[in-house]
């Protein structure tokens with residue numbers, strides 16, 4: 057699936073930059089889990105504190121997934137990562153196939 061990119065390059069860049077930021081937040085939230093857990097264990101946090109930290113992490117993850125879910129594709133105006141109930145954090149728009157780095161080709 058290829059896309060004819062006849063969108064304003066500024067709008068395209070802005071839209072894709074936003075998507076890249078949201079993806080970065082999502083991956084950072086997921087990746088912070090292991091070092092966060094190690095730090096908490098090294099600090100000999102009680103199980104109650106660990107439970108609270110885990111709850112905070114779950115909330116952050118929900119927010120990050122939410123932000124990545126609602127972000128719009130600058131090419132077709134649909135949600136970039138979501139097609140109906142399916143959330144796919146792939147590097148292409150699930151509707152029109154616009155690549156995450158489509159603005160960097162030129």
Ligand SMILES: [Zn+2]
Pocket residue numbers: 129130131132133134136149150151152153154
């Ligand atoms: Zn699209």
